[in-house]
Amino acid sequence: MTQLLLFNVTNGLIIGAFYVLMAIGLSLILNLSNVINFAHGGFLVVGGYIAYTLEPYLGFWGALIVSPFLTALIGLAVEKVLISRVYGRDPLYSLLLTFGLAFILEDGTRVIWGANGKPFTIPAVLAQPLSNQFFFITGYRLFMVVIVAVMIVLLFMLLRYTRIGIRIRAGTLDLETVAALGVNVGALRSLNFAVGIFLAGLSGVLAGGQLGLEPTMGAGLLMPSFIAIIVGGVGSLTGTLVGGLLIGVASGVTAVYFPAASEAVMYVLMAVVLLVRPRGLFGEEGMLT
Amino acid sequence: MTKRFDFGAVDRRTIIKAGAVAGLTQIAAPFVWSARAADAIKVGMVDPFTGVYAAVAQNERIGVEYAVEQINAKGGVLGRPIELLVEDSANDVGTGVQKTRKLIERDGIQFLIGDVNSGIALAIAQVANEKKVLHIVSGGHTDGITGIDCHWNVYRVCNTTKMEANSVASLLFFKYGKKWHFITPDYAFGHTLQEAAQADLQKFGGTVTGNELTPLGTTDFSAYLIKARAADPDVLLVLPQGLDMVNCLKQIAQFGIDKQIHVAGLQQELESLEAMPPEARVGIWMFEWYWKQPGVPGVEKFVADIRKRSGGKVPTARTWFGYTSMMTYALVANQAKTLDGVKLAKALGDFELPDEVKLQPNKCYYRAGDHQLMTSAFVGQALTKPAGDPEDLFQVDQVVPGDKTSPPESETGCNLVWPS
Numbered sequence: 001m002t003q004l005l006l007f008n009v010t011n012g013l014i015i016g017a018f019y020v021l022m023a024i025g026l027s028l029i030l031n032l033s034n035v036i037n038f039a040h041g042g043f044l045v046v047g048g049y050i051a052y053t054l055e056p057y058l059g060f061w062g063a064l065i066v067s068p069f070l071t072a073l074i075g076l077a078v079e080k081v082l083i084s085r086v087y088g089r090d091p092l093y094s095l096l097l098t099f100g101l102a103f104i105l106e107d108g109t110r111v112i113w114g115a116n117g118k119p120f121t122i123p124a125v126l127a128q129p130l131s132n133q134f135f136f137i138t139g140y141r142l143f144m145v146v147i148v149a150v151m152i153v154l155l156f157m158l159l160r161y162t163r164i165g166i167r168i169r170a171g172t173l174d175l176e177t178v179a180a181l182g183v184n185v186g187a188l189r190s191l192n193f194a195v196g197i198f199l200a201g202l203s204g205v206l207a208g209g210q211l212g213l214e215p216t217m218g219a220g221l222l223m224p225s226f227i228a229i230i231v232g233g234v235g236s237l238t239g240t241l242v243g244g245l246l247i248g249v250a251s252g253v254t255a256v257y258f259p260a261a262s263e264a265v266m267y268v269l270m271a272v273v274l275l276v277r278p279r280g281l282f283g284e285e286g287m288l289t
Numbered sequence: 290m291t292k293r294f295d296f297g298a299v300d301r302r303t304i305i306k307a308g309a310v311a312g313l314t315q316i317a318a319p320f321v322w323s324a325r326a327a328d329a330i331k332v333g334m335v336d337p338f339t340g341v342y343a344a345v346a347q348n349e350r351i352g353v354e355y356a357v358e359q360i361n362a363k364g365g366v367l368g369r370p371i372e373l374l375v376e377d378s379a380n381d382v383g384t385g386v387q388k389t390r391k392l393i394e395r396d397g398i399q400f401l402i403g404d405v406n407s408g409i410a411l412a413i414a415q416v417a418n419e420k421k422v423l424h425i426v427s428g429g430h431t432d433g434i435t436g437i438d439c440h441w442n443v444y445r446v447c448n449t450t451k452m453e454a455n456s457v458a459s460l461l462f463f464k465y466g467k468k469w470h471f472i473t474p475d476y477a478f479g480h481t482l483q484e485a486a487q488a489d490l491q492k493f494g495g496t497v498t499g500n501e502l503t504p505l506g507t508t509d510f511s512a513y514l515i516k517a518r519a520a521d522p523d524v525l526l527v528l529p530q531g532l533d534m535v536n537c538l539k540q541i542a543q544f545g546i547d548k549q550i551h552v553a554g555l556q557q558e559l560e561s562l563e564a565m566p567p568e569a570r571v572g573i574w575m576f577e578w579y580w581k582q583p584g585v586p587g588v589e590k591f592v593a594d595i596r597k598r599s600g601g602k603v604p605t606a607r608t609w610f611g612y613t614s615m616m617t618y619a620l621v622a623n624q625a626k627t628l629d630g631v632k633l634a635k636a637l638g639d640f641e642l643p644d645e646v647k648l649q650p651n652k653c654y655y656r657a658g659d660h661q662l663m664t665s666a667f668v669g670q671a672l673t674k675p676a677g678d679p680e681d682l683f684q685v686d687q688v689v690p691g692d693k694t695s696p697p698e699s700e701t702g703c704n705l706v707w708p709s
Binding site: 117127136 | 504511
C-alpha cells in the first residue's frame with residue numbers, strides 16, 4: 001500500500017506539472033488583463049491540431065516547436081480583434097466573450113478537422129516506460145515534466161530580468177500608473193496574451209501525445225487549471241505553480257482510496273482554501289476585487 | 290488607456306447592426322420554408338452533434354440521410370416523401386427533451402430517431418410515449434430502454450449492454466484467463482455493462498480483482514492503471530467509450546501494460562480505433578456492425594454509397610444504426626399501410642429486416658416482447674496494422690446472432706403497456 005501511495009504521489013506530481021503549464025498561461029492573462037479566458041482550452045485544442053497537421057511535414061519535434069508559435073499568432077489576432085475591445089469593462093463582458101469564443105474554437109476545430117479524434121503519434125523512444133517497476137514514468141511523461149520546468153524557468157526569468165517582464169509585473173499590480181509612465185499598455189497586453197496562448201498551444205501539443213486529440217478535449221483540462229489558480233492565489237504565478245502540483249497530487253492520491261472522488265477532491269480543496277484563506281495560498285489580499 | 294462607459298446606450302451603430310441582422314433573417318427565412326414540401330412525412334432526429342459524442346452522432350446522421358434519399362427515390366412512404374428534421378441534443382438531457390417536444394408539438398413529426406446518450410434516449414422515449422409517437426433508439430445502449438423502462442412505442446436498433454457482455458465474455462474467459470479487472474465509466478451505461486460482464490464471469494467460475502470507477506471525461510487514467518496492475522489480473526477490461534477509451538488505451542500502450550496483462554473490452558467502435566495510434570489498437574472486442582463482410586448481400590453497395598457521401602470514409606456501426614432506424618420506419622409503414630403510431634408499433638413486433646437493410650449474415654428482427662432488435666455481434670480483434678484498407682482496423686472472428694447473445698424476453702424486465 002505504501003508503494004502504491006508513493007507511486008501515486010509521483011504520478012500526481014507529473015499530472016500536476018501539466019496543469020501548471022496550462023494554468024500559468026491562464027494566470028498571466030488574468031493577472032494583467034483581468035480577463036478570465038474561458039477559451040484557453042479551445043486554444044489548447046487548436047495547438048494540438050496544428051501540431052497534428054504539421055507532424056507529417058516537420059516531424060514531432062518540428063511540430064512541437066512551430067505549433068505553439070502559430071497558436072500564439074492566432075491568439076494575438078483574436079486579442080486584437082475581439083478581446084482588446086472589452087478591456088476596462090466589467091469582467092463579465094470578457095467572461096461572456098471568451099465563453100462564446102470557446103464554443104467557436106471547439107466547433108471550428110470540428111469543422112476543419114472533423115468530429116472524430118485524430119491519432120497523434122509521438123516518437124517511439126518516448127512512448128515507453130523507463131523501468132518495469134515504475135512503469136507509469138514513461139519517457140514522454142518525463143519529457144513533459146522537463147518541458148514544463150524549462151518553460152517555467154524561462155517565464156520567471158522573462159518576468160524578472162527583462163524590461164517587458166518587469167512591465168508585465170508592474171502592470172499586474174497597478175496598470176494605471178504603468179500607463180501614466182508612458183508604457184504602451186495595449187501592446188503590453190497583446191504580448192502578454194500571446195505568451196499565455198503560446199503556453200496553451202504548447203500544452204495542446206503535449207496533451208495530444210498522451211490523450212486523444214478531439215475537439216472537446218480542452219474542456220476537461222480547463223477546470224483543473226482554474227482550480228490551480230484559485231488554490232494558489234489569484235495574481236501569483238508561484239501560487240499557480242504550487243496550486244497545480246497540489247491538485248495533481250491530491251487527485252492522484254484520492255484515486256487510490258476513493259476513485260469516484262478523484263475529481264471532486266480538487267473542488268473540495270478549492271472550497272477549503274476559499275473558506276480558510278480566500279486569497280489563496282500565495283495570493284495577495286485585495287487583488288482583483 | 291481609455292475606459293468606455295457607453296455600453297448601456299443605444300447608438301447609431303447598434304441600430305445599423307440590428308437592422309442588418311433583421312435584413313438577413315428576411316432573406317434566410319424563405320429559403321428554409323421553401324425546402325419543406327407540403328405533403329411530406331416529417332421525421333425527427335435528436336442526437337448529440339456537439340460534445341463528446343459528436344463524431345458518432347454525425348455518422349448516425351449520415352446513415353439516416355442516406356436512408357431518406359433511398360426511400361424518397363423509391364417513391365417515399367405511402368407515396369409521400371420523407372422530410373428529415375435534425376436537432377442537436379448537445380449531450381444534455383434537458384436540451385434533448387426540449388428539442389423532442391419542439392419536434393413533436395411544433396413540427397408535427399410522425400417518427401423519432403435518437404439518442405446516442407442512454408440518459409437522453411430514456412428521457413426522450415418518455416416524451417415520445419406521452420405523445421404516442423413511434424420512436425427508434427438508434428444508439429443508446431443502457432438495458433432499461435428495452436428492459437424495465439420499455440414503452441409500447443419505443444424500439445431499439447443497437448445492442449443492450451447485456452448482449453454486448455454475453456457476446457465476448459466466454460471467449461475472453463477461455464482464451465485470456467479467469468481473473469478480471471475492470472475500468473468502468475461511472476454512469477448508467479458503464480455500470481450495467483460491468484455488471485453484465487461480471488455476472489458472466491462469475492457464472493464461468495472466474496473472479497474479479499477490482500473495478501475502477503472512472504468519472505466520465507477522465508483524461509488521466511494512470512492512477513487507475515497503477516491500481517489495476519498492482520492487482521495482477523489475467524485480463525484488464527476497458528469499458529469507457531469514446532474519448533475516454535482512447536485516452537485509456539493510449540496510456541495503457543505507453544505504460545506497456547498490454548505486454549503484461551491481456552487488454553480487452555466489450556463494445557468497440559471504428560470511430561475510437563481511428564482516433565488511436567497503432568500501438569493502442571489491441572485486444573478482443575465486439576463491434577455491433579462492421580463494414581467488411583465479404584459475400585454478404587448489399588454490404589458492398591452500402592459501403593460504396595456511404596463512401597461517396599462521407600469523403601471516402603467507410604460506414605461505421607453508427608452509420609448502420611441510423612440507416613436501419615430510418616429504413617425500418619419506411620418498410621413497416623409501407624407494409625402496414627398506415628402512419629398510426631399504435632398500429633405501426635404493433636406491426637413492428639417480430640418484424641424481420643430484409644437483406645438490403647440488415648447487412649449481416651444472421652437473421653435480424655425486432656423482438657415483440659421487449660422491442661429489441663436481435664442484431665449480430667461481430668466479435669474479433671483490434672488490428673495494430675490495418676489489413677489493406679487504412680480503415681480496416683478490426684478482424685472479425687465470429688458473427689454471433691442476436692438471439693444467442695440476448696437474454697430471453699422474460700428476463701429483460703420489460704412489461705409493455707399498450708394504450709387502450
